[in-house]
Amino acid sequence: MCGIVGIVGKREVAPLLVDALKRLEYRGYDSAGVATIHEGHLDRRRAEGKLVNLDQKLGQYPLAGRIGIGHTRWATHGAPTENNAHPHFCSGIAVVHNGIIENFAPLRAELIADGAEFHSQTDTEVVAQLLAAYRKQGLAPRDAMQKALSRLEGAYALAVLFEDQPDMIIGARSGPPLAVGHGSGEMFLGSDAIALAPFTDEITYLNDGDWVVITCDRLEIYDQAGQPVERPSQISRGAAYVVDKGNHRHFMEKEIYEQPEVVAHTLSHYIDFAEGRVRLDTGRIDFANLDRLAMSACGTAYYAGLIGKYWFERFARLPVEIDVASEFRYREMPLPGKMAALFISQSGETADTLASLRYCKDNALTIGAVVNVQESTIARESDVVFPTLAGPEIGVASTKAFTCQLSVLAALAMIAGRARGTLSIEDETRMVQALVEAPRLFNEVLNAIQPQVETLSRELSRFKDVLYLGRGTSFPLALEGALKLKEISYIHAEGYAAGELKHGPIALIDENMPVIVIAPHDRHFEKTVSNMQEVAARGGQIILITDEKGAAATTLETMATIVLPQVDDIVAPILYALPVQLIAYHTAVFMGTDVDQPRNLAKSVTVE
Numbered sequence: 001m002c003g004i005v006g007i008v009g010k011r012e013v014a015p016l017l018v019d020a021l022k023r024l025e026y027r028g029y030d031s032a033g034v035a036t037i038h039e040g041h042l043d044r045r046r047a048e049g050k051l052v053n054l055d056q057k058l059g060q061y062p063l064a065g066r067i068g069i070g071h072t073r074w075a076t077h078g079a080p081t082e083n084n085a086h087p088h089f090c091s092g093i094a095v096v097h098n099g100i101i102e103n104f105a106p107l108r109a110e111l112i113a114d115g116a117e118f119h120s121q122t123d124t125e126v127v128a129q130l131l132a133a134y135r136k137q138g139l140a141p142r143d144a145m146q147k148a149l150s151r152l153e154g155a156y157a158l159a160v161l162f163e164d165q166p167d168m169i170i171g172a173r174s175g176p177p178l179a180v181g182h183g184s185g186e187m188f189l190g191s192d193a194i195a196l197a198p199f200t201d202e203i204t205y206l207n208d209g210d211w212v213v214i215t216c217d218r219l220e221i222y223d224q225a226g227q228p229v230e231r232p233s234q235i236s237r238g239a240a241y242v243v244d245k246g247n248h249r250h251f252m253e254k255e256i257y258e259q260p261e262v263v264a265h266t267l268s269h270y271i272d273f274a275e276g277r278v279r280l281d282t283g284r285i286d287f288a289n290l291d292r293l294a295m296s297a298c299g300t301a302y303y304a305g306l307i308g309k310y311w312f313e314r315f316a317r318l319p320v321e322i323d324v325a326s327e328f329r330y331r332e333m334p335l336p337g338k339m340a341a342l343f344i345s346q347s348g349e350t351a352d353t354l355a356s357l358r359y360c361k362d363n364a365l366t367i368g369a370v371v372n373v374q375e376s377t378i379a380r381e382s383d384v385v386f387p388t389l390a391g392p393e394i395g396v397a398s399t400k401a402f403t404c405q406l407s408v409l410a411a412l413a414m415i416a417g418r419a420r421g422t423l424s425i426e427d428e429t430r431m432v433q434a435l436v437e438a439p440r441l442f443n444e445v446l447n448a449i450q451p452q453v454e455t456l457s458r459e460l461s462r463f464k465d466v467l468y469l470g471r472g473t474s475f476p477l478a479l480e481g482a483l484k485l486k487e488i489s490y491i492h493a494e495g496y497a498a499g500e501l502k503h504g505p506i507a508l509i510d511e512n513m514p515v516i517v518i519a520p521h522d523r524h525f526e527k528t529v530s531n532m533q534e535v536a537a538r539g540g541q542i543i544l545i546t547d548e549k550g551a552a553a554t555t556l557e558t559m560a561t562i563v564l565p566q567v568d569d570i571v572a573p574i575l576y577a578l579p580v581q582l583i584a585y586h587t588a589v590f591m592g593t594d595v596d597q598p599r600n601l602a603k604s605v606t607v608e
């Protein structure tokens with residue numbers, strides 16, 4: 001999604017803005033721009049494509065100025081052209097925007113009727129035009145801003161420069177996050193603390209509906225009603241993280257290989273190693289007395305939730321209602337009293353997940369959140385936060401966040417099982433022991449299977465379609481495998497419950513449709529083998545991901561069999577995520593795609 005930065009200070013800001021934008025690249029974008037005010041004159045540079053293009057343009061046509069705003073755009077309204085890139089100008093006003101102005105069409109019509117001329121296809125330009133119209137009516141910048149904000153519907157974070165106010169930036173937030181960074185004689189605006197990390201670690205987050213005026217030495221925050229409000233500042237962890245690839249070719253590769261460490265780190269937060277038991281304060285979520293748990297999330301986080309559902313229902317006998325957040329928020333699900341809600345999100349800013357959370361909150365449910373970014377809106381609006389300690393995930397494809405989410409959900413399901421008296425101490429101890437050993441196995445597996453996966457991926461990169469199958473917790477993993485492959489390699493892939501094969505997708509099977517079967521030797525194994533037989537009988541090529549027992553029990557000819565160590569059921573989906581991720585990664589590398597920033601995708605999806 002779009003990234004915003006703003007700097008008012010004492011140094012030349014254009015190179016600083018570009019540096020900050022580079023730290024927001026991970027969010028996904030397709031054009032970029034900066035604007036500054038210098039000697040009372042507002043000017044801008046914009047470029048299609050990657051930041052390197054903007055950098056080159058600034059090299060050729062430098063921009064001076066000690067105040068400025070910058071933007072990486074992820075196109076929603078209008079193609080990713082230079083003309084649609086932000087900042088948008090109108091009569092000495094510059095605007096950058098993240099989100100969607102839902103009522104832009106009537107606003108645009110109204111402004112055109114009043115004589116405005118539009119120069120882009122974006123929804124953002126209405127904000128610049130609206131501000132200009134109010135300024136023309138004689139309103140001061142702050143009043144114009146407040147009036148313009150009252151007209152906007154939808155989700156937005158904004159940063160605005162006024163040519164006649166060369167020491168002031170106004171920011172606003174309704175939906176997507178916006179943070180103010182405190183410097184010494186300088187102030188900053190940013191979509192997140194990571195962008196501001198080179199400048200400051202003292203951050204004030206705006207609440208929804210807030211808008212802020214920053215000058216080089218102060219900030220004034222106002223709420224929706226225009227009343228001055230105080231928001232606390234905090235020391236952000238964003239600065240502590242080095243956002244680089246180390247020795248890896250891509251962030252995604254680095255993040256895959258970080259999993260043994262970050263999963264261990266996350267598990268150690270929830271497990272008492274000495275006692276061999278889960279140690280977890282579930283705060284206001286009283287698992288013992290729940291009738292149902294509602295869960296919701298998007299994309300990979302949703303698949304983690306689906307695996308969690310299997311665990312909650314099996315180990316805690318707790319029924320789970322789970323839906324993708326874009327459906328959950330509108331399906332008007334009845335939410336009876338003895339229900340709690342759990343949301344899962346890496347970024348903690350996903351618009352649909354946040355809206356689902358708010359729906360549950362309005363219905364008086366206790367809200368829990370499994371979140372990676374602790375300062376995020378979802379974390380701040382939840383009653384209980386269960387952190388994943390994955391560190392910043394920069395690759396658009398979620399990898400380490402997923403396995404950390406699974407680790408937290410496993411711990412939560414066990415705690416719920418203990419609270420509801422459905423999980424024996426013996427079973428809990430056995431599962432904890434299995435989880436404790438998992439990170440060591442992850443290391444071994446990553447090193448052991450890498451050459452085989454590379455060879456296999458070279459083969460896979462020749463195909464146009466791939467099918468993933470699994471049963472039990474391997475079914476959501478099949479969905480995740482298909483998502484991972486399609487989002488970064490652009491090969492069409494589908495995930496199916498193995499048992500559904502004969503209800504339709506079997507029609508697709510031929511020698512051009514490789515089928516990746518995720519099948520640990522668990523209680524579903526024999527059934528999945530029958531499905532593999534059905535594939536083989538129709539000339540389908542099978543790639544089997546299983547364990548030693550599974551490999552020994554299968555006589556079918558496969559294109560490849562990836563053999564993992566034997567593990568407990570609770571560890572299997574976490575461990576099996578590794579080959580699934582590596583297959584997608586290496587296939588994408590062979591296809592030569594932009595692995596970390598695949599086309600059309602954004603890391604943090606702050607619009608519906």
Ligand code: M6R
Pocket residue numbers: 298299300301302344345346347348349350353396397398399483484487601603604605
């Ligand atoms: O930040 P979130 O976990 O809420 O994001 C949810 C999805 O947008 C995300 O998992 C997406 O599907 C990834 N690109 C998957 O790799």
